[in-house]
Amino acid sequence: xxxxxxxxxxxxxxxxxxxxxxxxxxxxxxxxxxxxxxxxxxxxxxxxxxxxxxxxxxxxxxxxxxxxxxxxxxxxxxxxxxxxxxx
Amino acid sequence: xxxxxxxxxxxxxxxxxxxxxxxxxxxxxxxxxxxxxxxxxxxxxxxxxxxxxxxxxxxxxxxxxxxxxxxxxxxxxxxxxxxxxxxxxxxxxxxxxxxxxxxxxxxxxxxxxxxxxxxxxxxxxxxxxxxxxxxxxxxxxxxxxxxxxxxxxxxxxxxxxxxxxxxxxxxxxxxxxxxxxxxxxxxxxxxxxxxxxxxxxxxxxxxxxxxxxxxxxxxxxxxxxxxxxxxxxxxxxxxxxxxxxxxxxxxxxxxxxxxxxxxxxxxxxxxxxxxxxxxxxxxxxxxxxxxxxxxxxxxxxxxxxxxxxxxxxxxxxxxxxxxxxxxxxxxxxxxxxxxxxxxxxxxxxxxxxxxxxxxxxxxxxxxxxxxxxxxxxxxxxxxxxxxxxxxxxxxxxxxxxxxxxxxxxxxxxxxxxxxxxxxxxxxxxxxxxxxxxxxxxxxxxxxxxxxxxxxxxxxxxxxxxxxxxxxxxxxxxxxxxxxxxxxxxxxxxxxxxxxxxxxxxxxxxxxxxxxxxxxxxxxxxxxxxxxxxxxxxxxxxxxxxxxxxxxxxxxxxxxxxxxxxxxxxxxxxxxxxxxxxxxxxxxxxxxxxxxxxxxxxxxxxxxxxxxxxxxxxxxxxxxxxxxxxxxxxxxxxxx
Numbered sequence: 266x267x268x269x270x271x272x273x274x275x276x277x278x279x280x281x282x283x284x285x286x287x288x289x290x291x292x293x294x295x296x297x298x299x300x301x302x303x304x305x306x307x308x309x310x311x312x313x314x315x316x317x318x319x320x321x322x323x324x325x326x327x328x329x330x331x332x333x334x335x336x337x338x339x340x341x342x343x344x345x346x347x348x349x350x351x352x
Numbered sequence: 353x354x355x356x357x358x359x360x361x362x363x364x365x366x367x368x369x370x371x372x373x374x375x376x377x378x379x380x381x382x383x384x385x386x387x388x389x390x391x392x393x394x395x396x397x398x399x400x401x402x403x404x405x406x407x408x409x410x411x412x413x414x415x416x417x418x419x420x421x422x423x424x425x426x427x428x429x430x431x432x433x434x435x436x437x438x439x440x441x442x443x444x445x446x447x448x449x450x451x452x453x454x455x456x457x458x459x460x461x462x463x464x465x466x467x468x469x470x471x472x473x474x475x476x477x478x479x480x481x482x483x484x485x486x487x488x489x490x491x492x493x494x495x496x497x498x499x500x501x502x503x504x505x506x507x508x509x510x511x512x513x514x515x516x517x518x519x520x521x522x523x524x525x526x527x528x529x530x531x532x533x534x535x536x537x538x539x540x541x542x543x544x545x546x547x548x549x550x551x552x553x554x555x556x557x558x559x560x561x562x563x564x565x566x567x568x569x570x571x572x573x574x575x576x577x578x579x580x581x582x583x584x585x586x587x588x589x590x591x592x593x594x595x596x597x598x599x600x601x602x603x604x605x606x607x608x609x610x611x612x613x614x615x616x617x618x619x620x621x622x623x624x625x626x627x628x629x630x631x632x633x634x635x636x637x638x639x640x641x642x643x644x645x646x647x648x649x650x651x652x653x654x655x656x657x658x659x660x661x662x663x664x665x666x667x668x669x670x671x672x673x674x675x676x677x678x679x680x681x682x683x684x685x686x687x688x689x690x691x692x693x694x695x696x697x698x699x700x701x702x703x704x705x706x707x708x709x710x711x712x713x714x715x716x717x718x719x720x721x722x723x724x725x726x727x728x729x730x731x732x733x734x735x736x737x738x739x740x741x742x743x744x745x746x747x748x749x750x751x752x753x754x755x756x757x758x759x760x761x762x763x764x765x766x767x768x769x770x771x772x773x774x775x776x777x778x779x780x781x782x783x784x785x786x787x788x789x790x791x792x793x794x795x796x797x798x799x800x801x802x803x804x805x806x807x808x809x810x811x812x813x814x815x816x817x818x819x820x821x822x823x824x825x826x827x828x829x830x831x832x833x834x835x836x837x838x839x840x841x842x843x844x845x846x847x848x849x850x851x852x853x854x855x856x857x858x859x860x861x862x863x864x865x866x867x868x869x870x871x872x873x874x875x876x877x878x879x880x881x882x883x884x885x886x887x888x889x890x891x892x893x894x895x896x897x898x899x900x901x902x903x904x905x906x907x908x909x910x911x912x913x914x915x916x917x918x919x920x921x922x923x924x925x926x927x928x929x930x931x932x933x934x935x936x937x938x939x940x941x942x943x944x945x946x947x948x949x950x951x952x953x954x955x956x957x958x959x960x961x962x963x964x965x966x967x968x969x970x971x972x973x974x975x976x977x978x979x980x981x982x983x984x985x986x987x988x989x990x991x
Contacts, residue, residue, distance in 0.1 A: 278466045281417060282407055312411045313477050319470030321463050 266331040267339050268301075272323065275349040279320035281312070283350030288312045290345050296332025298342060309342070355430065355471055355498050359453075363387045363431040364491040368452075370433070373441055377401070377418060380431050380454035389429035389456050396424040396456065410443035414486070415476055419455035421465055428464045429456050430472075432494070434486050450486050475501050522553045522618040525569050526581035529560035529588050530603050531651035531846075535906075535913030537561045540583045540606035547610035553618060557581075560588055579617035580625070581606070586652045587716050591627045598625035602644075608920060646758075647843060652716035653757055654850065657709040658952065660701050661853060665950035667698030669960030672949070705857060706734040706750065710757035717761025718768070721783055725764055725791035729756030732799035736807055739800045746807030748799075750854035755802055760795050767791060810858075817855070817862045825865065825942045832866065833873030833938020833974070837930040840877060840912045840919060848873070853951055864947035868961065871910055871948055872941045872971050873934035878907030878914035879971070880933045880978025881926075884986075887979060891986040896921070907975070910954030925985040933978020940970035 273279060279287070291298040291309050298309040302324060307314040309328070320326055326346070330339040345351075363383045370376040377400055385393045399420035403409065410416035431454045438448030453472060457465035476482055481501050488494040526544050530536035541557040548555035556573055559566040571592065574580065579597040582588065583606035590598075599613060599622055606613060616622065668685070675684060675691035686692040707730035714726025733752030735744035748755070764787055771782050778786075820828065835848035852870035855863035885892050885900030892900070896918060906914025919926045947962030961967045 277421075278463065280466050280469055281409055281411070281419065282403075285407055285411070311477075313413075313473045316411075316469050317471075317473035317477065319467060321466060 266329055267335045268327055268329040269339055269343050270325055270327045271343050271346045272325050273320055273346060273350070274322065275351075276322050278322045278324065279315060279318065279350070281316060284312050284315040286351045287342065287345060288315060291330075291338055291342050294330070294332070294334050294338035294341075296330045296335045296338045298338055299329045299331075301327040301329060355468070355475070355502055356495055358428060358430040358468060359432060359495070359498065360387050360429075361491045361495060363429065364494050365431075365433045366488060366491065366494065368433040368435050370435060370439065372439055373404075376416075376433065376435065376439060376441070376452055377404075377454075379433050380418065380452060383431035383433070384429060384454065384456050387429055387431065389427050390424055391426050392424040394424075396420055396422050398422075399424065400454070408442040410441040410449045412443055412445040412447065413476070413479060413482060414438065414443075414447060414450045415453075415482060416441045416443070416449040416451070417453045417455065417469065417472065419457070419465065419469070421457040421459055423459040425456045425458040428458060428468070430454070430468060431456075432485075434488070434494075436486055451482055471502075474505060522579075523577050524548065524553060524555040524579055524581060524614065524617050525573055525577040526555060526557040526606075527560060527569070527584060527588055528557060528603055528606060529584040529586055531586050531655040535911050535916070536585065536603040536607070539913065539916065540603035543607045543610040544581065544583070544614065548614055551611070551614060551618075553614060555614070560584070578620070579622050581613055581617055583613070586648055586655055590625070593625050594627035596625055597622035600625075607916070647846075649713050649716040649758065649761065650754070650850075651846070653709040653711075653713035653754075654846075654853070656712040657705055657853075660704045660708055661856065661951045662953065664698040664701030664703075664705070665856065666953065666957060666960060667694050668702065669698075669949035669957070671695035671698060673960055702857075702859075703734070706730040706753035706756075709750075710753040710760060713754070713757025714760035714764065717758070718764035721768070721787040721791070722761045722764040724788050725795050726757045726760035728792045729753070729760045729795040729799055732756065732796065733803065733806075736803050737796075737800055738803050742800070746804055746811070748803045748806035749810050750850075750857045751810060752799070752803060752806045755806060756795065756799055759798050760791065763794055763798075764791050814858055814860070814862070817866070818860070820862075822943065825862075826939045828866070829869040829873075829938035829940075829942030830935040831938075832870050833876070833934035833936070833941075834931040836870060836873035836912060836938075837877045837915075837934035837978075838927060840916050840930075845874070845912065849951075856949070856951055861947065864949055864962065865942060865945060867951060868946040868948035868967065869938040869941040871952075871954070872946075872967065872974060873938040874912040875907050875910050875954055875971055876934040876937045876974040876978055877912050877919075877930040878903035879975040880907075880930060880982060881915050881918050882907065883975055883979035884982040888983040888986065890988045891983065892918075893989055908955040910952060922986065925987070926982065929981035929985050930978050932981045933974045933976075935974075936977045937970045937974020940973055941967060944970060946970065 275283060288310055299306045300309045300315060300318065302318045302320050307318045309315060328339060328342045365379060365383055368379050370379050381393055381397050384390050390396050399422035400418050403420055404418060409418045433452045435450050438450040441449040443449055455465060455468050484497045485494060488497060528537045528540040537559050538561065541559045544557050545555060556567060556569060558569045574592055574596065580593050582598055582600045583603050585603050599617055601613060671685050671691040671694035674694065675687050679687040685695045707727045710730025710733065711723050711727035714722035730753040733748045733756045736747035738745045767787055767790060771786060832848045835844045838844045848870055852867045855866040882900045882903035885897045889897060903914045915930060944963055944966035946967040949960060950957040958964055
């Protein structure tokens with residue numbers, strides 16, 4: 266498993282659009298992708314799960330990827346969050 | 353925040369007749385208008401549609417959550433419609449949507465929008481819940497389903513939060529501090545950290561060393577900690593631990609018994625510390641013995657005094673080094689202008705020695721109000737004021753300053769107790785008028801009374817020491833050297849060292865010889881051990897052998913504590929060996945009449961040692977003797 270901690274920088278946090286975008290970005294990978302926030306792991310392939318985490322601007326999340334293409338998945342996911350989740 | 357705070361009965365429309373996306377959105381916006389959440393329905397619709405353009409808000413499972421953040425929104429609100437037959441809302445999963453929530457959020461920076469969304473999602477993840485909503489017959493039923501689900505979720509979260517408050521991984525914080533702040537502070541911290549790691553416990557230890565505090569604990573870390581371990585031989589700032597479970601102990605305990613301390617701390621069997629408003633760690637609330645408290649007060653004074661003695665002592669020694677003895681032997685040290693300069697600067701620093709000692713003993717006892725009173729008491733001990741001759745007559749010196757420090761501390765505490773009876777209105781003038789005025793007045797009387805007595809005692813001791821023949825000086829050297837090696841930084845070592853400081857304060861030949869014997873006695877143990885790890889390899893474990901060379905440096909720097917790990921591992925054999933080595937060194941230093949004007953510094957003050965060549969010889973012979981004894985007494989380590 267690989268993981269990395271990133272900071273959510275877009276002003277509105279992980280609201281619906283960034284969540285959908287994040288979800289759509291990681292879904293094609295066969296690895297399991299999870300977002301750990303506040304001690305809870307959320308399945309990043311479920312928009313609802315992601316949104317239910319209530320990740321606000323400035324929050325630090327840990328993205329965990331586990332599977333055959335974990336490195337690539339993590340790279341994409343981190344890039345996305347760092348670029349401001351499309352906001 | 354509750355969903356039902358935002359979703360009103362009037363904001364719900366069941367079995368909505370809408371047939372496509374736009375009409376569903378219109379219906380939801382109409383509801384918002386009806387409830388009164390909007391300023392401008394048309395502008396809000398634009399915001400909603402603009403959002404839909406960027407990507408559908410249908411999140412699958414038949415649910416869509418169109419939302420908009422806009423200035424057209426007056427108050428944050430939620431509306432809902434159900435379309436049991438379902439319409440195409442361009443859902444991610446391609447299925448028709450039948451349950452719609454619309455979030456309207458005002459255009460502010462608040463995270464309301466995100467919180468509502470998060471809350472809603474948490475509920476909607478349960479598919480049976482969504483199904484119940486769609487099947488609801490009335491708006492009341494719809495709301496009740498949400499309410500019930502929300503209550504259930506809240507219960508789950510709080511149930512989850514409760515055990516989370518007591519994490520399985522225990523968190524501890526600690527503080528270590530010792531009077532010199534060189535060795536014990538860090539050894540205690542290391543012992544705690546290593547043991548905690550071994551036990552899988554999270555610990556952060558603040559080291560209040562001589563160069564300031566390292567790894568200072570933050571308020572948050574203290575807050576999060578399950579318990580606090582304070583392993584200090586001097587007073588530290590305890591106010592920050594108020595209300596926390598605190599174990600107060602010594603650095604010695606932390607070095608030798610870290611496991612016990614950590615277990616005790618993690619078992620939760622620790623009493624809560626209540627700060628008494630004093631910096632003092634040794635307030636009556638703690639059950640420390642009187643002797644230990646006195647030791648701690650004394651060491652608070654000594655540790656504050658040391659820098660003055662070291663700086664001043666070395667500068668004075670340099671003055672003697674640079675001076676020309678032949679010009680005027682009676683004025684040696686100030687004959688040349690350069691020497692005189694060094695001597696007067698050093699002398700000024702030296703002059704603070706006794707006031708600082710007494711002041712900080714008193715501060716340790718009575719907190720800040722004690723400082724001024726003790727300081728003045730120490731200064732009076734130094735001038736030697738008496739009733740007959742207030743300007744100074746018989747200095748009671750080091751002993752007098754000790755008395756002054758303790759007298760001042762307890763005097764101020766006593767005044768504090770008496771002043772408790774004063775009306776509240778006088779509270780403010782206690783520290784600015786009553787304590788300083790009465791305290792200094794009384795300490796003045798006390799010092800004038802005891803100066804003649806202690807002064808005479810002082811003179812007697814000095815005369816006794818000076819009258820000693822070489823033979824008795826050698827005996828004294830053996831005794832002091834051996835004391836330095838007995839407990840390496842413990843009370844006996846400190847007693848010998850304090851005696852050295854006191855002799856140094858007398859500023860005479862005998863005093864300097866005593867100091868020299870003490871320092872060499874303190875330098876021998878680590879060096880003897882370092883030598884032994886080289887010459888008697890089979891008597892030490894590989895780990896001990898590896899740390900041997902470091903002891904050379906420790907010894908040369910006069911950090912006796914370096915020998916502690918070895919002594920602790922095999923005290924019955926190591927300590928006597930080291931006592932022999934240090935005793936020999938002390939005796940030789942005395943026999944060679946080596947002198948030292950600085951109380952610390954090890955090899956770095958050798959340039960100012962009198963008869964330095966023979967001093968080195970004393971150090972070498974002492975170390976070799978100690979090494980030899982170690983080889984003789986220690987048993988071979990079996991592989």
